[in-house]
Amino acid sequence: MRVLVTRPAAQAATWVRLLAARGIDAAALPLIDIVPPADTQAVAAAWRALPARRLAVFVSPNAAEQFFIHRPPDMAWPAQVQAASIGPGTTQALFALGVTAGQLVEPDADAAQFDSEALWQRLRTQSWRDASVLVVRGDGGREWLADTLRAQGARVDFVSAYRRVAPRFDDDAVLRTRLDAALADGHEHLWLFSSSEAIEHLLQARPRARWHEARAIATHPRIAQRARDAGFASVHETRPTLEAVVACIQSLAS
Known part of the structure; x- marks a missing residue:
């Protein structure tokens, strides 16, 4: 087989x-197949605005890897910004790219599923009122987590770091x-x-x-x-x- x-x-x-x-x-x-985003300038702009964020959510390993391709040479991951991972593959990608364990938020290791709902169980203990959140993804996808964060008072933006074809x-x-x-x-x-x-x-x-x-x-x-x-x-x-x-x-x- x-x-x-x-x-x-x-x-x-x-x-x-x-x-x-x-x-x-x-x-x-x-x-x-993973191909570059239609608007690479938007990804570069998202990097420049990153220090003002509270949280950046990465929906997949590709989201992490493709976002970091556009990292300005003089920028490191901001120490005060949390990086959220949907699951183990994304976590591994973020660690390889320089995000530290203290900056990372991910679902519990024994979660029944690794998805937005499981990630929210870790995020829900924080106050999100007036917090600035970036969701890094491909061209579209589920918006359940963004809607949930907005309902808690967060300001949520999206950036497409790649396209799926x-x-x-x-x-x-x-x-x-x-x-x-x-x-x-x-x-x-x-x-x-x-x-x-x-x-x-x-x-x-x-x-x-x-x-x-x-x-x-x-x-x-x-x-x-x-x-x-x-x-x-x-x-x-x-x-x-x-x-x-x-x-x-x-x-x-x-």
Whole structure:
């Protein structure tokens, strides 16, 4: 059974390496491409205004990495500004980029899900009246956390640090071959989904494909439901940590 990791290319490569170290046959099949934002000046302006913020929320590892690409050479992360992470992957990215543990806010390690609601459980103990908050994301996304912070009196702005686009399988023979192999033999492949958007891109790439023999692991209930709606025969939910994903894969393999 081959596990198909559908995260963007950089994260997919890391996951393939980590899964291989656990003896799992895994291959990257990125279903989201990360490209620069339409307005790079807006990202640069967000950096210049950062010292006046109370909090910057990063919705994904890509949000962190792409935001820091535009960091002015003479700026470090402001010591007084908190950085909020949605989950472990984003936390690791922020640490690698220079944010310290004392500046970071993230969901509890044992949270049932790593999402905006789990992050809010850590943020809700603070007063947000008149606080300035920046949400760093791609081109769009959920606004539940922003709406919740605004309801508590915060001023919330967004900046798009990158764009998510569908991959062009016709331009990559290796990815096209992996996709066709998965379609031809659903029993021998296991899809690992960490984004509903990845599923949308998959359906767009092969609009006439049938998924009644396909199996998937999803790292959030919303993602799992989207896979079921798409017709996947067997969809298993798991937390997005490496240990949880490995345990789920091993249970299916046995």
